Amino acid sequence: MRVQRPGRALRDQALERERAVAEGAARLAASGDRDVVQSTAVETTAAIARSAGAKGVRVMLGIGHDLRHEIVATAGERTASAIGRVVEFDELPEHLVAALRRGEAIYLERPESDLAPRRGGVLVIRLRAGGRDVGALSVSANAPLTPEVRAAVCSWSSQVAASLAGLALTEELLHRAYHDPLTGLANRELLRQRLAAALHDGPSDAFTAFLRLDLDRFGQITDALGPRAGNDVLCAVADRLRGMVGPGDLAVRLDVAEFGLVLGGVRDADAATAAAERLISALREPITADGHRVTVGGSIGVALRAPGTGASIDEIVGDADAAMIRAREAAGPVRRLSVAS
Numbered sequence: 147m148r149v150q151r152p153g154r155a156l157r158d159q160a161l162e163r164e165r166a167v168a169e170g171a172a173r174l175a176a177s178g179d180r181d182v183v184q185s186t187a188v189e190t191t192a193a194i195a196r197s198a199g200a201k202g203v204r205v206m207l208g209i210g211h212d213l214r215h216e217i218v219a220t221a222g223e224r225t226a227s228a229i230g231r232v233v234e235f236d237e238l239p240e241h242l243v244a245a246l247r248r249g250e251a252i253y254l255e256r257p258e259s260d261l262a263p264r265r266g267g268v269l270v271i272r273l274r275a276g277g278r279d280v281g282a283l284s285v286s287a288n289a290p291l292t293p294e295v296r297a298a299v300c301s302w303s304s305q306v307a308a309s310l311a312g313l314a315l316t317e318e319l320l321h322r323a324y325h326d327p328l329t330g331l332a333n334r335e336l337l338r339q340r341l342a343a344a345l346h347d348g349p350s351d352a353f354t355a356f357l358r359l360d361l362d363r364f365g366q367i368t369d370a371l372g373p374r375a376g377n378d379v380l381c382a383v384a385d386r387l388r389g390m391v392g393p394g395d396l397a398v399r400l401d402v403a404e405f406g407l408v409l410g411g412v413r414d415a416d417a418a419t420a421a422a423e424r425l426i427s428a429l430r431e432p433i434t435a436d437g438h439r440v441t442v443g444g445s446i447g448v449a450l451r452a453p454g455t456g457a458s459i460d461e462i463v464g465d466a467d468a469a470m471i472r473a474r475e476a477a478g479p480v481r482r483l484s485v486a487s
Contacts (some may be wrong), residue, residue, distance in 0.1 A: 166193035182299040184219035192221040202288030211279035262386035275311035326399040329384035355418035357407040362443040364403035375435035382433040422446045445474035
């Protein structure tokens with residue numbers, strides 16, 4: 147029987163780790179998809195741990211900040227149930243918490259923490275890039291992790307942190323491009339994209355409704371109470387709009403005191419009008435604006451279109467605008483348009 151020398155075995159393990167890291171790094175570089183990055187992070191970490199023959203490997207990736215992270219990806223044995231679990235590392239002993247806050251990796255053996263298997267150990271690394279938290283990575287096994295494995299995981303974690311930070315920055319920039327900075331609602335550009343999709347690809351047996359809302363007395367509130375009160379009103383209205391949207395719907399801030407709702411799968415004009423009336427009722431609830439209780443109203447115009455009718459975005463938006471103006475001039479809260487053929 148051929149016996150492998152210890153030195154060769156160690157070299158083979160090192161090569162296996164290098165190969166795992168190289169393959170993982172290539173996947174990170176090739177993908178901007180969050181799921182791919184997260185799965186690559188944990189699968190490569192598991193491969194590094196197994197390179198030295200570790201058994202019972204368990205890897206968890208958490209996303210969060212200030213030592214409180216939600217598990218979003220796992221690899222290894224008996225880890226699937228951990229998805230969605232929140233881990234609070236600040237519950238560890240004080241000296242370990244201090245080390246994590248300094249950006250140091252910590253390694254626990256035996257029963258110092260319920261994170262560690264009874265006979266093994268767990269390595270915990272706080273992922274930081276660009277001066278901000280992007281997550282936490284932990285790897286454990288049924289036996290102690292060798293110093294070589296721990297060093298390789300720490301080195302790999304820096305690539306994971308950089309990729310997660312890049313994703314977060316990209317998502318933040320995209321969010322800014324398509325959302326209003328004050329209320330967080332969608333802006334006109336995202337509205338146009340969503341309407342285009344709804345008008346061309348929506349279900350053939352339902353309508354798309356666009357509700358155009360113009361707040362009443364908003365200028366009077368800002369004149370009397372100041373811009374901070376005005377911002378509070380706008381954010382409160384945005385929250386009430388968000389409370390009315392379901393999957394596939396969209397709440398939009400169009401202008402200073404102008405908002406919109408895109409509702410998909412609307413049964414008929416009566417259903418769209420009922421949604422507008424619910425919004426008017428929600429607006430009548432008092433709002434606390436810079437310490438003052440105020441009420442606002444609004445005028446709403448409703449336009450409907452069926453997918454595949456050749457309607458343009460400008461037509462449905464223009465019809466809702468015209469309906470809103472007529473509703474305001476008639477001192478009525480809702481003005482309904484007939485369904486376009």
